[in-house]
Amino acid sequence: MAVCLDGGRRIMETSPPIGYEECTLFVTRLFTGARLTAVRCLSRSLSMITSRLRTVRDHIRWAVSRFHEEDVFFGHGTDNAWDEARQLVLGALHLPWEIADSYLDCRLEVDEISDLQRLIKRRIDERVPTPYLLGEAWFCGLSFIVDDRVLIPRSPIAELIEERFAPWLADEPARILDLCTGSGCIGIACAEVFPDAEVALADLSYDALEVANQNIERHGMEDRVYTVQGDGFDGLPGQRFDLIVSNPPYVDAEDFADMPDEYQHEPELALACGSDGLNLVRRMLAQAADHLNEKGLLIVEVGNSQVHVQALYPEVDFAWLDFQRGGHGVFMLTAEQCRDHQALFQSKV
Template identity: 45%
Template sequence: MVTTSSNGSNEAFLADYELSATTPENLGAALDQTYRALEKAEVFFGHGSDSAWDEAVFLLLSAAGLPLDSGDAVLDHALDKDVWECTLAWLQARIVERKPLPYLTGRAWFAGLEFKCDERALVPRSPLAEVIGTQYTPWWSGDSPSSLLDLCCGGGCIGIAAAMYQEELKVVLADIDADALALARENVELYELQERVTIVQSDLMAALGNEKFDIILCNPPYVDAADLASMPQEYHAEPPQGLGSGDDGLDITRRILAAAGKHLSPQGVLFLELGNSWEALDAELADLSLSWLEFAEGGHGVLVVRADELASISARLSSSSAES
């Protein structure tokens, strides 16, 4: 809790951001203070909200235990002291420590679903939500896919969303990090998907044997060294192993593309997110015709590869590595 009785630094924080130590009379007044503090602090928005207003609403409604789609009627609700103390504590951590808000509230949304969220894994965010929503079309043809791998799954949101959107789909969540997988397990249990979703600790696909999948969705570490060094402070609150991937951001991507052919069914499709590093891969494989997705809901840098295309990509990467 944020207190002002004996802690000068807390008093200074409240004064700096024009926050009242006493509880505002209603939620609307508290929201106004919260919004103005976030605006003044110039925090970075990239973990579930894109403006100070949206983040203020998310923060305050979460502290009050109210649904995020609450209407304007809640603005007149009286505010309990403990709700305001929680709001101030979260604001201080958000502004001073630059912690992403989902780490403070313990929840995040992906593909319209709520997930448990904490420092064990990256905050859920990926344009792959749109791929799931469109059922992998037009890249997947025929009957609905029966098996899916969420590679580098972190907290499991991508694979769990896929399982929730398609009944009877069998999903494997794979990650090298045991802490991230513990969070993924909690999210699997949250949606009671234990019978359809399996969790495997694996260095990429090394522990998957000869298992094959119709769909592989992968949001791996892909941030290049330059971008990693210049990222806003909020991103450095996340597990570093989930972000960086060598000088050009492609160290892990090259390994995935070399191994994925072994784990795709003959008609299978790999969707691989590369963010800003997509240009480096596109340049490295300039003699091949790569397919990059366009998104109606925002996002970029997702490569889509059919199973029969992986051999030529893997061969070209091997050749490129030998030449360098």
């Protein structure tokens, strides 16, 4: 007679004794069962924890802890777990950011709890950025529709817009171009601070321009903001502007390979642009003089590719702008500089 142990229970087998294969099969099933039991216990534990989450504050606190525990990356409108959790929870509940503290202790409906926990799970498991989960991002105090057809707004150019590009822009611009517009956030925000300006939103992607048109309608600017499809300046022959602002794709190959998982949800067309990130920027610089008015300005974000710009054009005195709220790699050139250096810019294309 053979005796085996299974979780403390004695199992008695009559002769003949079990063989090697039967024993191996039994042990495999035993440990597989143990793993399944552990998974079920963990699942029940998590269910017990989440079942205790009843209020807005409970969910914000729990999300903060989970984001830290799972090493979530922050870089799409927030830079820390608290702001990320607050943005996700309040946004999902359609509550304002500046909410009275007493509201945080309001109990949630069952369906609200279910929706919140589903979104928090996706943020962690799938690494989907919060603005995509909510379908909304904020830029310059304005709300924009966003999805995975467009880059999530986060450019430091927002500071320049809020300051109306002072002190560099002497006069009110009559015509503004947002080149590589994506969601349209930069151009629409410019239209907000310059209410008499006509604004063109240009992009290569038809999908992105669909989102930009939705945002034009959202802000009621159809009468003076319009979209143009084309590669760089290709869709704007003969047109000139007082201000050209661009947040083009500029991530170099090395940085793109190392980007956190969250960025994999954004369109690659809006991020990567060649080994040094400057494939499009080269062409923009070569053609900018042909699209700026006499006293116009060109402002372009290139982020970490600033080092490549400086190495490529050491002769050019780019004005690299500073930001109080963080951000770097944004340069400014006057129309005169673009004209003076056009031959050089064209030689680098």
